[in-house]
Amino acid sequence: MSEWPFHPLSAFVDPKRSICYGIVQPGSKTENGTPIIRVNNFQGGSLNTDEVLRVEPSIEQKYTRSRLRGGEILLTLVGTMGLTAIVPKELAGWNVARAVGVVPLRSDADVRWINFVLRSGPAQEFIKTRANTTVQATFNLRDLALLPIPLPPNPMRSSMTALLSGLDDKIELNRRMNETLEAMARAIFKDWFVDFGPTRAKAESRPPYLAPHIWSLFPDRLDDEDKPEGWPLGLLKDIIVLQRGFDLPKSGRTDGDYPVIAASGVNGTHIEAKVSGPGVATGRSGILGETFYIHDDFWPLNTSLWVKEFPKSSPVHAYFLIQTLDFASFNSGSAVPTLNRNHVHSLLMPITPKGIVQAFDDVVEPLLKQQRHNELETRTLAQTRDLLLPKLVSGEIRLRDAEKAVEAVA
Numbered sequence: 001m002s003e004w005p006f007h008p009l010s011a012f013v014d015p016k017r018s019i020c021y022g023i024v025q026p027g028s029k030t031e032n033g034t035p036i037i038r039v040n041n042f043q044g045g046s047l048n049t050d051e052v053l054r055v056e057p058s059i060e061q062k063y064t065r066s067r068l069r070g071g072e073i074l075l076t077l078v079g080t081m082g083l084t085a086i087v088p089k090e091l092a093g094w095n096v097a098r099a100v101g102v103v104p105l106r107s108d109a110d111v112r113w114i115n116f117v118l119r120s121g122p123a124q125e126f127i128k129t130r131a132n133t134t135v136q137a138t139f140n141l142r143d144l145a146l147l148p149i150p151l152p153p154n155p156m157r158s159s160m161t162a163l164l165s166g167l168d169d170k171i172e173l174n175r176r177m178n179e180t181l182e183a184m185a186r187a188i189f190k191d192w193f194v195d196f197g198p199t200r201a202k203a204e205s206r207p208p209y210l211a212p213h214i215w216s217l218f219p220d221r222l223d224d225e226d227k228p229e230g231w232p233l234g235l236l237k238d239i240i241v242l243q244r245g246f247d248l249p250k251s252g253r254t255d256g257d258y259p260v261i262a263a264s265g266v267n268g269t270h271i272e273a274k275v276s277g278p279g280v281a282t283g284r285s286g287i288l289g290e291t292f293y294i295h296d297d298f299w300p301l302n303t304s305l306w307v308k309e310f311p312k313s314s315p316v317h318a319y320f321l322i323q324t325l326d327f328a329s330f331n332s333g334s335a336v337p338t339l340n341r342n343h344v345h346s347l348l349m350p351i352t353p354k355g356i357v358q359a360f361d362d363v364v365e366p367l368l369k370q371q372r373h374n375e376l377e378t379r380t381l382a383q384t385r386d387l388l389l390p391k392l393v394s395g396e397i398r399l400r401d402a403e404k405a406v407e408a409v410a
Contacts, residue, residue, distance in 0.1 A: 022096030245300035
């Protein structure tokens with residue numbers, strides 16, 4: 001065990017502020033209100049603010065104590081406890097929900113080190129054992145203030161923080177790169193198959209913006225139905241055939257190499273696959289509209305639909321095609337949203353010639369493969385970080401040994 005001194009978290013808190021939680025009753029969503037951070041915004045050690053709740057300024061005004069300035073540590077207190085993130089400066093003026101604790105630190109406190117300590121095994125165990133689980137798991141502020149923080153001397157602490165931060169930064173870079181790759185692929189699909197950009201450009205005698213061998217595949221005029229000439233109208237089932245997934249209760253699963261796909265995405269693994277990859281699945285029950293491209297063989301659960309056949313499509317093309325469909329309008333459930341594949345199969349849409357689908361695959365598939373590479377690299381980096389974090393915090397591993405472990409995967 002480390003001989004480093006331990007201090008309660010409260011010892012590092014800004015004396016002019018205090019540890020607190022946020023807005024208890026945010027009310028209904030307000031279009032131009034003050035944005036607040038909730039538990040669902042925590043993602044991999046940072047904050048995803050793509051979708052945030054905005055509250056009435058008059059409500060937020062009552063919680064100036066939890067109003068963010070940037071640089072605070074946030075920690076989830078209710079439900080999924082122990083998730084942390086450092087508040088970026090651009091979120092100054094935002095607030096947080098009741099389920100999120102705000103830890104405002106002194107200007108001389110090592111924010112990144114303390115954040116790593118809070119994410120480590122010993123701190124997470126402290127949170128778990130001190131939580132009140134009578135109704136919903138809740139970690140109270142009094143115990144948060146007492147959470148012990150080990151403080152190794154500098155420059156050792158700075159070196160350890162830099163090592164762990166380097167892994168986090170690479171993971172975040174991969175995440176952002178994958179978002180960019182996805183956006184690029186989606187934009188290409190929209191241009192070719194939704195907006196009919198190449199055909200419109202040809203019809204208006206605009207200069208080509210695709211490679212000649214691809215440009216030549218597109219018609220040079222739109223027909224009376226405002227679709228590329230020669231692209232017949234057909235049903236979705238003429239393009240892809242959707243099939244309900246397979247039953248697999250958790251009691252019947254054995255962890256293995258094959259992802260299990262639910263309506264919300266990967267839901268564990270199994271030793272057996274039902275579908276050969278690459279494949280495409282989407283939510284059928286519970287959550288509608290989420291679409292997944294699966295590189296490997298997989299097991300789609302009965303809460304999902306998977307693409308069984310691609311008569312006029314491909315896995316890459318189908319993945320982006322399904323994302324353009326308004327599955328919510330086909331909801332046939334009451335309490336639980338449910339999708340009937342037979343209803344979806346009747347959707348009317350243009351059928352793209354196979355040559356253009358193949359050209360799309362040739363352009364976009366490398367982007368998806370790069371995404372896959374980034375995902376696998378991120379998995380290795382995260383495993384390395386999660387292995388080293390508790391050992392560094394406790395002093396169980398020497399800094400040089402940790403650096404060698406990072407060099408082996410970086």
